[in-house]
Amino acid sequence: MRTLTYGQAISEATVQCMAADDSIFVAGEGVDDIKGTFGTTKEAYARFGAGRVIDVPNSENAMAGFAIGAAAAGLRPLLVHTRADFMFLALDPLVNLAAKWRYMYGGDKGGVPVVTRGVVGRGWGQGATHSQSPHATFAHYAGLHVAAPASPADAKGLLVRALTGETPVVLVENRNLYPLTGEVPEEATPIDFGVGRIARRGDDVTVVATSLMVHEAERAAEQLAGRGISVEVVDVRTLRPLDDRIICESVARTGRLVVADTSWARYGFSAEVAAVVAEHIPQALTAPVRRLTLPDSPAPVSWPLEEAFHPGAAGVVEACLRLCGQAPGDLPALADVAAGFQGPY
Amino acid sequence: MTSGPARLLRDMVRIRVVEETLADHYRDEQEMRTPTHFSIGQEATAVGVCAATRPGDWVYTAHRSHAPYLAKGGDLTAMVAELYGRQSGCAHGRGGSIHLVDRTAGFAGSAAILGEMIPVAVGTAWAFARRGGTRVAVTFFGDGATEEGVFAESLNLAAVRRAPVVFVCENNLYSISSPLAARQPAGPTIRDRAEAAGVTAVQVDGNDVFAVHDAALTALRHCRDGGGPYLLELATYRWREHVGPGHDHGHGQGYRPVEETEAWIARCPIARAADALRDRDPGIDRTVADWREQCREEIRDAVAHVRQQPFPDVEALLDGAYQPVPR
Ligand SMILES: Cc1ncc(C[n+]2csc(CCOP(=O)(O)OP(=O)(O)O)c2C)c(N)n1
Ligand SMILES: [Mg+2]
Numbered sequence: 001m002r003t004l005t006y007g008q009a010i011s012e013a014t015v016q017c018m019a020a021d022d023s024i025f026v027a028g029e030g031v032d033d034i035k036g037t038f039g040t041t042k043e044a045y046a047r048f049g050a051g052r053v054i055d056v057p058n059s060e061n062a063m064a065g066f067a068i069g070a071a072a073a074g075l076r077p078l079l080v081h082t083r084a085d086f087m088f089l090a091l092d093p094l095v096n097l098a099a100k101w102r103y104m105y106g107g108d109k110g111g112v113p114v115v116t117r118g119v120v121g122r123g124w125g126q127g128a129t130h131s132q133s134p135h136a137t138f139a140h141y142a143g144l145h146v147a148a149p150a151s152p153a154d155a156k157g158l159l160v161r162a163l164t165g166e167t168p169v170v171l172v173e174n175r176n177l178y179p180l181t182g183e184v185p186e187e188a189t190p191i192d193f194g195v196g197r198i199a200r201r202g203d204d205v206t207v208v209a210t211s212l213m214v215h216e217a218e219r220a221a222e223q224l225a226g227r228g229i230s231v232e233v234v235d236v237r238t239l240r241p242l243d244d245r246i247i248c249e250s251v252a253r254t255g256r257l258v259v260a261d262t263s264w265a266r267y268g269f270s271a272e273v274a275a276v277v278a279e280h281i282p283q284a285l286t287a288p289v290r291r292l293t294l295p296d297s298p299a300p301v302s303w304p305l306e307e308a309f310h311p312g313a314a315g316v317v318e319a320c321l322r323l324c325g326q327a328p329g330d331l332p333a334l335a336d337v338a339a340g341f342q343g344p345y
Numbered sequence: 346m347t348s349g350p351a352r353l354l355r356d357m358v359r360i361r362v363v364e365e366t367l368a369d370h371y372r373d374e375q376e377m378r379t380p381t382h383f384s385i386g387q388e389a390t391a392v393g394v395c396a397a398t399r400p401g402d403w404v405y406t407a408h409r410s411h412a413p414y415l416a417k418g419g420d421l422t423a424m425v426a427e428l429y430g431r432q433s434g435c436a437h438g439r440g441g442s443i444h445l446v447d448r449t450a451g452f453a454g455s456a457a458i459l460g461e462m463i464p465v466a467v468g469t470a471w472a473f474a475r476r477g478g479t480r481v482a483v484t485f486f487g488d489g490a491t492e493e494g495v496f497a498e499s500l501n502l503a504a505v506r507r508a509p510v511v512f513v514c515e516n517n518l519y520s521i522s523s524p525l526a527a528r529q530p531a532g533p534t535i536r537d538r539a540e541a542a543g544v545t546a547v548q549v550d551g552n553d554v555f556a557v558h559d560a561a562l563t564a565l566r567h568c569r570d571g572g573g574p575y576l577l578e579l580a581t582y583r584w585r586e587h588v589g590p591g592h593d594h595g596h597g598q599g600y601r602p603v604e605e606t607e608a609w610i611a612r613c614p615i616a617r618a619a620d621a622l623r624d625r626d627p628g629i630d631r632t633v634a635d636w637r638e639q640c641r642e643e644i645r646d647a648v649a650h651v652r653q654q655p656f657p658d659v660e661a662l663l664d665g666a667y668q669p670v671p672r
Contacts, residue, residue, distance in 0.1 A: 029520070029521070029523065030521050030522055030523060033521065033522045033523075033600070034522065034599060034600070055523050055527050055528075056528075057492035057528040057529065058459050058460075058489045058490065058492040058493055058520055058528070059492045059493060059494065060493075061493070061494050062494060085458070086458070088458075089458075089493070123380075124378040124379070124380070125378040125379035125380065125430065125441045126380065127379070127439075127440065127441050127443065127444065128439075128440070128444070129443075129456070129457060129458055130380070130457065295662055295663055296663060296666060297662060297663045297665070297666035298439075298666065300438065300439045300657075300662065301378070301379050301430060301436075301438060301439060301440060301441030301444075302430030302431070302432075302434075302437075302438030302439065302441075302656055302657050303378050303430050303656065304430075304656045304657065304659055305430075305438060305439070305656075305657050305659060305662055306378075308659045308662055309662065
C-alpha cells in the first residue's frame with residue numbers, strides 16, 4: 001500500500017468525498033489560504049474552487065449555526081478551525097442545537113450532520129489559548145460524536161465516515177501529526193466510530209491513548225521492551241462512542257492501566273477510561289490506575305515551562321515503570337514527538 | 346524632553362525601532378518562542394490614541410499588542426523579557442507576546458481570541474463610571490474582530506449603558522490572508538455599524554498620527570463628559586507578515602498585491618509626521634536620526650540585559666493558576 005502523511009490523508013478524504021457528493025462544502029477562516037490549513041484544504045480548494053471551499057468571516061459562533069441550517073436543508077458542511085480553542089465560540093450551537101437536533105424534534109425528523117475539524121497541540125509558545133485539546137469537552141455531550149485519529153489511515157477513514165454519516169461529528173487533529181506518514185488505502189473506505197485498535201500488543205501494562213499520545217505510547221513501549229516490560233497500546237480512535245470492550249479486554253489481561261492524554265485529568269478522557277475499567281472489571285486491576293495528563297495550570301509560554309508542561313513518551317515510560325514496581329530514571333530520556341518541531345510558532 | 350507633535354513622532358520612532366530590532370532578533374536567534382504580531386507600519390494608531398489617554402485610563406488590546414503597550418508607557422524591558430520567556434517578563438513568561446500587561450502604566454492586558462477584549466473594556470468602563478470619576482477604558486482590535494458576534498453585542502451594551510469606552514478599530518484591510526472584501530460587504534463601514542448601534546463613530550486616516558490624536562482627544566473628552574461610547578475606525582496597513590518577523594508581499598504568498606503594499610509603505614506614518622513638522626522644524630530629520638540611534642541603543646541594551654536573565658523555575662509551573670493557599 002502507498003504511504004501518505006496524516007495531512008495528505010485528510011486532504012484525500014476531503015477531495016474524494018467532495019467528488020462523490022456535491023452537497024459537501026468546506027468552510028473556515030483562511031481555508032483558501034496558500035498554506036491551506038496545514039495543507040489539508042489546499043487540494044480541495046484547487047479542485048473545487050471558492051464556491052465549495054469557502055473562506056468565511058471571523059464568526060465561529062454564527063458559522064456553527066449557519067452549518068446547522070445548511071445541514072438541515074440537505075447540505076453537508078465540513079467546518080475547519082485552525083485552533084480548536086476557537087471552537088469555544090461555537091460551543092453553543094454545537095452543544096445546544098446540533099447535538100440535540102434529532103432528539104429534541106422527536107427523533108424522526110433527521111439529524112444535522114455537521115462535521116467540525118479542530119486543530120490542537122503545541123507549537124512554539126502557543127500558550128494558554130492556542131494549544132488546548134478540548135476533545136473531552138465535546139465528548140461530554142450526548143448527540144455528538146468525537147474522534148481523535150492517530151494514524152493517517154484512521155484520519156482518512158474516520159473523516160470519510162463522518163462525511164457520509166448522519167451524526168454531527170467533531171474531529172480533533174494534533175498538528176504535530178500532520179507530517180507523520182503511514183499506509184493509507186486508495187479508496188474512500190469509512191472506519192466506524194466506536195471501534196478501537198490495538199496499536200501494539202503487550203502483556204504487562206495497557207496504555208490507553210488517542211491522537212498524538214498513541215505515538216508517544218508506542219515509542220515508550222519500544223524503550224520499555226528493552227527493560228523486559230511488555231506494553232500494550234490501545235488507540236481508542238473515537239472518544240464517543242468509546243470502545244469499552246477493547247479497553248476492558250486489554251486491561252483484563254495486563255492488570256495494569258495507564259491513560260495518556262494531551263488534556264487535563266479532571267473530568268477528562270483519562271477519567272472516563274478509568275471509570276469504564278472501574279465499572280466493568282474492578283477486580284482486574286493489580287495496581288492503581290495511572291494518568292499521564294497536563295499539570296493543573298493553563299499552558300505556559302516560556303520554553304522550559306512548556307517543555308515541562310506537555311506529556312510525552314518519557315512520562316509514559318515513567319508511569320509504566322512505576323506500575324511495574326521498577327525504579328524510573330536510568331533510561332535515556334525520550335524526546336516528545338513534537339520535539340523535532342523547528343518552529344517558528 | 347519633547348512634547349506635543351514632536352513627542353508623537355518620537356514615540357512612533359521608538360516603537361518602530363524596537364519592533365524592527367526585535368524582528369531581527371526573532372528571525373536570527375529563534376529564541377523568542379512565542380507567536381509575535383508586529384505593528385510595523387501601524388504605529389500612528391497606537392501612539393495617536395494612547396498619547397491622548399490619561400495615566401488612569403486603561404487600554405486593552407488584541408494580539409497586535411506591542412505598539413499600544415509601549416505607547417501607553419508599558420515597561421520595555423519587561424516586554425522584551427516576556428518575549429524571551431523570562432521570569433522577569435511582564436507576565437513572568439506565562440503569557441508571551443499576546444498576553445502583555447503593565448497595570449502601572451494602565452495597560453490592562455492583551456488577548457488573542459478575536460473580539461475577546463471588546464466587552465471586557467465595556468465592563469471596565471462601566472465599573473469606572475459606577476465608581477464616579479472620569480476614567481475611560483480603551484480597547485484596540487482589528488477589522489477582522491468586528492465580524493465576531495461579540496463586537497455587535499458590545500456596541501449595544503456600551504450604548505445602552507452609556508459606558509465610557511473608546512473602541513479603536515485598526516482597519517488594516519486583512520485578517521491574516523483574507524481581504525476585507527471577502528469578509529465584509531461593500532457599503533456599510535465598521536464606523537457605520539457602530540453608529541447604527543448608537544455609538545458615536547468616526548473614520549480617520551490611521552497613518553496620520555496628528556489626526557488620530559485629535560480624534561482620540563475628542564473621543565476621550567466625549568466619554569469623560571458622560572456622552573457614552575465612541576468608536577474610532579482607523580485606516581492603516583501592516584507591513585510585515587501577519588505573525589512573525591518576515592515580509593510576505595512579493596514572495597509568492599500572493600494574498601496582497603505588491604503595488605498595494607508598496608503604496609502603503611509610501612504612506613509611512615513616521616515619514617508623514619516628519620514631513621508635517623519640517624516647515625516649523627527644518628532640523629527634524631537630524632532629530633529623528635538621533636532618536637533612532639538612542640532607541641537602538643535602548644532596545645539593544647534591553648535585549649542584552651534580558652538574555653542574561655533566568656527562565657522561570659520549572660518547580661513553579663503551577664504558581665499563579667489559583668490564588669495561593671496559605672500554608
Ligand atoms: C476567535 C478567533 N478566531 C480566529 C482566530 C485566528 N486569528 C488570529 S489573528 C486573526 C486575524 C485577525 O484580523 P484582525 O482582527 O483584522 O487583526 P490584525 O491581525 O489584522 O491586526 C485570526 C483570524 C483567533 N485568534 N480567534
Ligand atoms: Mg486586520
